[in-house]
Amino acid sequence: MAGSFEEVRIMKNSISIFWRKRSDFYKIRLTKCLECGKVSFPSRTKCPYCGSKNVRIVEASGKGTLVNYTVSYYRTEDSDELQPRIIGLVKLDEGVIIPAEIVDVDPDSLRKGLRVEAVLRRLKSDDPFGLIYYGLKFSPVLK
């Protein structure tokens, strides 16, 4: 915990960047190309496959399957309490593979093919008095 005035007033993260991109932190937004029909991640104005600007942003259902994962013991200030971190590749039910943090599962019981769902969690925070940043991680599905 920080103590002095100088320490507590410092914001490590950019509030403005988070605010502008909050829709992408709260939802999994995909880019659907209306020309070639392919779906990609993240949301953008141009199809990465055919270059068409004729795209529509669509929301993913939030459910998917764990394709692969790694367990990271590398410690950063933001990951202080949540160690080790599990970083996975999740194949969404819409067919797109995205990188995502996996939570609520013991590293020893991880397996490829695990069904997972997007859950809102604390991503990081400017402790002790700054902003808390929320976003989606993935957890094993309950139903």
Added chain:
Amino acid sequence: MDRPEGKTGIIGWGVYIPRYRLKASDIAKLWGFDPTTPSSLGIHEKAVAAVDEDSITMGWYAASSAIKRAGIKPEKIEAVFVGSESKPYAVKPSGTVIGDALGVSRKRLTTDLEFACRAGSEAVRLVVSLVSSGTIGYGLAIGSDTAQANPGDVLEFTASSGAAAFVIGPAEDAAARFEAVVTYVTDTPDFWRREGSKYPMHGEGFTGEPAYFHHITSSVNLLMEETGLRPEDFDYAVFHQPNGKYPLRVASKLGIPKEKVLPGLVTPWIGNTYNASALIGLSKVLEEAKPGQRILVAPFGSGAGSDAMSLIVTDKASARVNEAPTVEDFLSRKTYIDYAEYAKSRHIIWRNWG
């Protein structure tokens, strides 16, 4: 009975109980309590939120399940009220984060409510009033807490984490329609947390008779007086659950047999989830009740007050049960942790980066 609340009902419900559990016997052993303390409180274990969870994240999950069961688009929700005594921010509404993350209409009423453990219940009352008056079509009432307890305090056996949420709307679409709702409130010094204090304090002998029992029996008796209903008219009774014993004792005082209370009693296995306590119990009952059955719900909050609600289950409830995880799903999903992991998760200890 021709009451305004009769125009409204629960369209969808949802809960969230964290995966992690701490056994009450571990707390007793660590702090040197009499080993019979957990059984005297009627508590086996409690749910513990993970380090990246708080009342906003849990409230979001419960609310998203409630919306799935309601089968409506989030844009149709015109109010989000969050009852909590463990807001992540002292000033910055939880309801704005939850509402935007759910995709709820931005033309919405949103506020956080505080009334110890009954703020979520007050949220239900407010949404019922707004829907019955025609001000809004649908509203979301959420109760969510990561309850705090001073390490070594007897409250630590029960203070736990969880959330419940309800989409409330017109009675015609309801899984359970409101029949009557009343509230009884007094100034009672049974439990409080001062500004800047990390943990609450409790007024020793005030917590039982002058607080919990007086307010719940008063609100339920008021409901009976105003409606003409009698204890035998109810098929289920759900009360605030600060421990595993009080709900059974207050039922006995009201002449309600324990068989009507046990189906909605969850505290022995998840602890006291504060603003979600009675509301998770109500959700569990909604997942097993039959059409036409009547449910009595009486949440309680220190300070103190109690609401008494009568609901009648409709034939739409059963089809919505499996649209989202049930209370039983959450009760059976659990991973035990030790006190050290609990202390880290609930920020009782911090890593010193020195």
